[in-house]
Amino acid sequence: MSTEEIVVYVLTALAAVVVVLTRLRLGRGSGGAGRLSMGRGLVDVHTVAGGLALVSWVAFLVASEDTFLGSSTFGILSLAFWWVTVIAGLLILVRWRRPKGRHASDGAADSWSDGPGLSILAHVGMLVGVCIFTWAYLTSVV
Numbered sequence: 840m841s842t843e844e845i846v847v848y849v850l851t852a853l854a855a856v857v858v859v860l861t862r863l864r865l866g867r868g869s870g871g872a873g874r875l876s877m878g879r880g881l882v883d884v885h886t887v888a889g890g891l892a893l894v895s896w897v898a899f900l901v902a903s904e905d906t907f908l909g910s911s912t913f914g915i916l917s918l919a920f921w922w923v924t925v926i927a928g929l930l931i932l933v934r935w936r937r938p939k940g941r942h943a944s945d946g947a948a949d950s951w952s953d954g955p956g957l958s959i960l961a962h963v964g965m966l967v968g969v970c971i972f973t974w975a976y977l978t979s980v981v
Contacts, residue, residue, distance in 0.1 A: 844980060858886065882931070891920045
């Protein structure tokens with residue numbers, strides 16, 4: 840197994856952690872972390888696409904090339920799920936923007952951190968990871 844393949848596997852595990860922790864932070868009905876209360880729709884998209892991305896990507900990584908799960912079509916489908924997850928995650932970061940105006944509400948309490956640092960690290964890291972997944976796919980590393 841090459842170094843590039845090991846990096847892809849490690850990033851896959853880290854991406855799974857981001858999807859799960861985002862769901863744990865924001866999936867409860869309590870309003871979640873961040874400055875603003877957020878609807879469940881975007882979090883659900885992030886969770887569902889992330890789950891599908893993770894399952895399909897792992898299947899793609901371990902499947903033989905002569906099966907459908909190891910085919911380029913399935914790999915592209917897996918990457919598409921990853922990109923939907925990344926876009927949803929970056930949109931989730933919008934909740935940290937400071938609301939403007941005299942009637943803007945105060946931010947919600949976040950017991951996991953004192954600010955957006957954890958979410959920024961996770962979702963920008965996810966973006967970098969999915970870029971690496973895409974590069975690894977396009978250069979036939981995986």
